[in-house]
Amino acid sequence: MLRVKSPQDFWAGVLFICFGALALYLGQSYAFGTVTRMGPGFLPTVLAWIVVGLGAIIVVRGLAVDGTAIARGQLRPQFFILLAIVLFGLLIERVGLAPTIFIVTLVASLASTEIRWKEAVALGIGASVFSVLLFIKLLGQAMPAWTWSF
Amino acid sequence: MDMFANLATGFGAAITPANLLFCLIGCLLGTLIGVLPGIGPIATIAMLLPITFGLDPLSSLIMLAGIYYGAQYGGSTTAILVNLPGETSSVITCIDGYQMARRGRAGAALTIAALGSFFAGCVGTIVIAAFAPVLAGFAEKFRSPEYFSLMLFGLVAAVVLAHGSVIKAVAMVILGLLFGLVGTDTQAGVTRFTFGVSELYDGIDFVPLAMGLFGFAEMMGNLEKRAEDRSQTQKIESLWPTREEAKLAVPAALRGTLIGSFLGILPGGGAVLASFASYTLEKKISKSRAMFGKGAVEGVAGPESANNAGAQTSFIPLLTLGIPSTPVMAVMVGAMMIQGIAPGTALLTERPTLFWGMIASMWVGNLMLVIINLPLIGLWVALLKVPYRLLFPCILILCCVGAYAVSSSTFLVIMMAGIALLGYTFNKLGCECAPFLLGFVLGPLMEENLRRSMVLSFGSPSIFVERPISLVLLLMSAALIAIIVLPSFRKTREDAFQE
Numbered sequence: 189m190l191r192v193k194s195p196q197d198f199w200a201g202v203l204f205i206c207f208g209a210l211a212l213y214l215g216q217s218y219a220f221g222t223v224t225r226m227g228p229g230f231l232p233t234v235l236a237w238i239v240v241g242l243g244a245i246i247v248v249r250g251l252a253v254d255g256t257a258i259a260r261g262q263l264r265p266q267f268f269i270l271l272a273i274v275l276f277g278l279l280i281e282r283v284g285l286a287p288t289i290f291i292v293t294l295v296a297s298l299a300s301t302e303i304r305w306k307e308a309v310a311l312g313i314g315a316s317v318f319s320v321l322l323f324i325k326l327l328g329q330a331m332p333a334w335t336w337s338f
Numbered sequence: 339m340d341m342f343a344n345l346a347t348g349f350g351a352a353i354t355p356a357n358l359l360f361c362l363i364g365c366l367l368g369t370l371i372g373v374l375p376g377i378g379p380i381a382t383i384a385m386l387l388p389i390t391f392g393l394d395p396l397s398s399l400i401m402l403a404g405i406y407y408g409a410q411y412g413g414s415t416t417a418i419l420v421n422l423p424g425e426t427s428s429v430i431t432c433i434d435g436y437q438m439a440r441r442g443r444a445g446a447a448l449t450i451a452a453l454g455s456f457f458a459g460c461v462g463t464i465v466i467a468a469f470a471p472v473l474a475g476f477a478e479k480f481r482s483p484e485y486f487s488l489m490l491f492g493l494v495a496a497v498v499l500a501h502g503s504v505i506k507a508v509a510m511v512i513l514g515l516l517f518g519l520v521g522t523d524t525q526a527g528v529t530r531f532t533f534g535v536s537e538l539y540d541g542i543d544f545v546p547l548a549m550g551l552f553g554f555a556e557m558m559g560n561l562e563k564r565a566e567d568r569s570q571t572q573k574i575e576s577l578w579p580t581r582e583e584a585k586l587a588v589p590a591a592l593r594g595t596l597i598g599s600f601l602g603i604l605p606g607g608g609a610v611l612a613s614f615a616s617y618t619l620e621k622k623i624s625k626s627r628a629m630f631g632k633g634a635v636e637g638v639a640g641p642e643s644a645n646n647a648g649a650q651t652s653f654i655p656l657l658t659l660g661i662p663s664t665p666v667m668a669v670m671v672g673a674m675m676i677q678g679i680a681p682g683t684a685l686l687t688e689r690p691t692l693f694w695g696m697i698a699s700m701w702v703g704n705l706m707l708v709i710i711n712l713p714l715i716g717l718w719v720a721l722l723k724v725p726y727r728l729l730f731p732c733i734l735i736l737c738c739v740g741a742y743a744v745s746s747s748t749f750l751v752i753m754m755a756g757i758a759l760l761g762y763t764f765n766k767l768g769c770e771c772a773p774f775l776l777g778f779v780l781g782p783l784m785e786e787n788l789r790r791s792m793v794l795s796f797g798s799p800s801i802f803v804e805r806p807i808s809l810v811l812l813l814m815s816a817a818l819i820a821i822i823v824l825p826s827f828r829k830t831r832e833d834a835f836q837e
Contacts, residue, residue: 265557
């Protein structure tokens with residue numbers, strides 16, 4: 189029975205194979221061309237095969253050689269950080285910079301277990317004011333401070 | 339001598355009270371914005387570009403030079419303080435600069451970076467003035483095969499420099515190259531891997547990619563640790579390097595300057611290659627190789643000087659051949675075009691005052707940088723004392739605004755979240771992101787030059803060994819590979835990267 193001896197290597201290899209396979213799948217439709225006249229599919233296909241090949245070697249090594257375990261992750265920081273970034277993207281054009289920054293700061297603060305609510309609210313307000321002054325007033329970035337468009 | 343007469347003309351044009359003021363303001367703003375974590379030199383210059391529009395060409399170039407150097411130094415500052423490289427050339431500074439900061443030597447690292455950069459900047463300026471015409475001749479010998487071999491060398495160097503497993507680093511480089519190919523294939527006019535998203539037609543944007551892979555991945559990793567393990571909680575000792583540190587830093591800075599001045603001239607990412615090469619060299623010749631990766635002074639002084647000398651001399655291909663050799667240079671070309679200046683051979687012959695004035699302004703920009711930043715290092719270091727729970731939301735919003743401001747695209751912000759998750763996964767799996775990033779930057783350039791070489795040689799790969807410069811570069815790459823494979827080096831390398 190096969191046993192994964194190095195989870196880091198094994199899963200890294202799997203990830204590389206997945207990326208390579210995805211590139212091969214998406215790249216099927218691009219013309220390959222010849223060595224002299226390389227088509228748009230030439231290099232992507234070659235590179236994707238190399239990635240798949242290297243991934244396979246890494247998987248085999250993960251099965252054969254003992255190695256590092258994957259450090260346990262925590263869901264909380266990842267979830268709130270990613271949520272905060274996505275929220276920024278969704279809100280910036282709908283409600284403007286100031287409210288977006290306030291909301292995003294609060295959501296991001298949730299990522300840390302050391303969150304103190306009063307502090308987070310104060311930081312949110314401070315960051316909103318500072319961002320509007322810096323990015324809109326000082327740097328003249330093309331984004332509204334306030335708006336409402338859903 | 340001709341060179342001095344030319345430089346005198348340049349300084350005469352550049353040094354007026356008004357221009358000095360513009361340079362000072364540019365430098366100050368450049369550092370201020372550039373030092374904000376997550377906003378690299380490219381984003382900084384792009385953001386500050388509008389304020390130079392109203393000035394006459396020379397003043398605006400002088401202000402831009404100030405912004406450029408300020409942003410560059412600001413980028414090194416964030417690399418050292420919070421492990422966020424603003425662009426590829428400061429990726430190397432992160433390795434040892436950040437480790438120095440963790441050991442409480444952030445002040446010394448910043449001072450060394452500032453002084454090393456200033457020295458390298460001075461030398462770089464002289465090199466440009468003295469050798470611009472001569473070196474342009476050499477750079478002109480570069481055709482596609484040479485470019486390709488040069489980039490290959492850079493990628494091999496990236497693999498040597500990566501932590502941990504070599505094969506994973508190679509896979510990361512190749513994956514980076516693949517990511518770099520996303521976008522429109524200009525030669526065939528076909529879009530690749532874009533899923534029909536118009537924001538991807540010009541390729542994956544560098545800014546959200548770098549922020550996601552480095553900034554956010556690091557942030558999520560940091561938040562998982564308990565407060566006391568965290569990198570931000572060390573105390574800061576003196577701002578000045580100790581005598582021992584200075585003794586290590588000075589020769590490293592000299593070597594870095596030399597490497598940087600030379601490699602910067604080669605179009606195609608001079609500053610990046612220079613910092614990589616300098617780091618490799620310092621590590622190779624160091625007596626205490628085990629210190630590398632743990633806060634070696636030479637690992638900051640060498641690459642920082644190399645990077646700045648390279649940043650300086652990478653103006654040579656731009657000014658003489660009109661080729662922007664780095665993403666930052668591409669932004670500079672945009673700025674010059676707005677002022678009605680077309681960089682290229684005609685600049686030197688048709689507008690000598692502007693040409694030499696610009697070279698003089700580079701030196702002035704470097705001087706301003708030191709004048710402003712030495713007293714302000716304390717302020718940048720004080721940033722470290724802010725508790726992490728307050729710092730990371732600020733970094734997060736700055737990265738978001740930065741990613742959004744690149745092209746006012748919400749897609750890029752959301753894509754950044756995806757890349758952040760990817761970067762976090764790579765870290766968990768022990769895959770280093772620096773080789774990936776270099777592969778990403780070089781991907782499209784390599785493809786273009788490979789194609790051209792193959793057209794030139796009618797499909798025969800022997801073209802790469804038949805041309806002498808290309809052959810030398812390939813032999814250098816082969817030597818690097820041999821070094822990694824040698825068991826004795828492997829052991830040292832593994833020791834060096836043990837954390």
